Amino acid sequence: MPGGSGEKTEKATPKKRRDERKKGNVMMSQDVVAVATLFASYAALRFGLSLMVDAMTGFFRYCIGLVGSVSTDGASAIATELSSKSIMALAQSVAIPLIATVLAAVIATFAQTKLLVSFESLKPQFSRMNPLQGIKRLFSLKSIIESLKGVLKITILLVLIYRFVSGSLLVFSRYMSSDIGVALASMRDLGFKLILEVGVAFLVLSFFDYLYQWWEFERQLKMSKQEIKEEYKQTEGDPKIKGKIKEAQRKMAQSRMMQAVPGADVVIRNPTHFAVALRYKPGQDAAPVVVAKGQDELALRIVAVAEENGVSVIENRPLARALYASVEIGHLIPADQYGPVAEILVYVYKLNKRSFPQ
Structure with a gap:
């Protein structure tokens, strides 16, 4: 019945919040993490692209320099050196964006969870293997919202890409008669512009997703009056006793x-x-x-x-x-x-x- 003791209408108590936190159940928006990594990647590529290009350019020059100078006797040593240099060039190329994205993901996650480290969520939950529970989750409000979010993201991404391509066709046609260095620099700037537009659009979405995740988290934590009474009995003792x-x-x-x-x-x-x-x-x-x-x-x-x-x-x-x-x-x-x-x-x-x- 509405207003009955079984209806969860009351805000979660501090003890309930502490217990849920120990279980690893905290409010977190994955969209916020994704946007943070996107902007971190953008910044890493924007300011570290020249270093990445220099590393790959040096490696290719080294490879070209080996052409015609390889003898059968020294092939083994050169192969070993080539392997080490390729690994070094690859590491120099991906190190900056990799470190930036990892740090962004860690910071965005810990900022939302308040430095929570819990292994409870890693334990197997056999209730998730229940088909009825799976169907219930499939048609839950949260699943519907997540599906709508996915459709909205894809739509926004397609619209931005379409605008980018349609607005850049004239520029692309000019590359045929342009210097290759100028063409590459122009393509780089256009690519960064597209990434920035996508990032700003997803940033707005992540803001609303954060609000929704907070609302959903608070809704799931709500307690019934009977649950609050039972918790009080456990912590403070039965009032009658x-x-x-x-x-x-x-x-x-x-x-x-x-x-x-x-x-x-x-x-x-x-x-x-x-x-x-x-x-x-x-x-x-x-x-x-x-x-x-x-x-x-x-x-x-x-x-x-x-x-x-x-x-x-x-x-x-x-x-x-x-x-x-x-x-x-x-x-x-x-x-x-x-x-x-x-x-x-x-x-x-x-x-x-x-x-x-x-």
């Missing part, structure tokens, strides 16, 4: 507090609402100590225990309320209440025919 534990702890604390009432010197009460039991032992206590306090029913119990054990009970409404509000059990009374409490203790000691300790 925690409530029972707190109730048991409260009763134990009250029991210990009631055991301290018989050892008090006086209980100050506000007839039925508040009761505070005080103890004062010279040499042990720097000031009177609150050993028990309570409100309403607990206050009546403190008074009853005090009367059963011969502890004096004095009624002083403002002092009882002030002590209850400002002093915790086991703490000394504040200095501004020394005077009123001392007067009560003197009265109690006289009543019990005891001398007030100095």
